[in-house]
Amino acid sequence: MLDELKEEEIVNKVGGRFKLSTLIQKRMVALNTGAKPLVQVPGGDRLQTVVQEILQDKIFLDVAGELQSRNATATANIAGNVFGSQKPAPIPTTQARDAD
Template sequence: MIEALKDDTVINALGGRFKFTSLVQHRVRELMDGDRPLVERNGRTDFEVAVQEVVEGKITLELPAEDEE
């Protein structure tokens, strides 16, 4: 599963490593607070589950819309 991160396709699709890391960190926090995983846990840690969800495209990064004045 972590092998998928060696290919930068997913990271580049999100806009870079910082955004990828922020997304995974936010999702790990949600999982720790009790949210249900969107993929099978199969004995994996919250971090591994969050990364797998990102790799499979089950969660994405949504930035707030900029207000045009």
């Protein structure tokens, strides 16, 4: 586990453990779907990249819980949206059927 995640500084910076977890998860999804990192981390570890983006105040969750960037030029790229202003299609889920 990363030492930075054990510190209260990062938890307090985003407003709690649940918000931190949400922010990390959303940013990891964005990086995995093509978003460009806002900081360079040796070794290319994506989790370390996300932690550094948070600690350097590069990313945050807005009041609606959406991932945002403090850098205006990076905001369009922050969510990994490589196709302009369109949001990616939701991932289909399989609904369990009742066995009658």
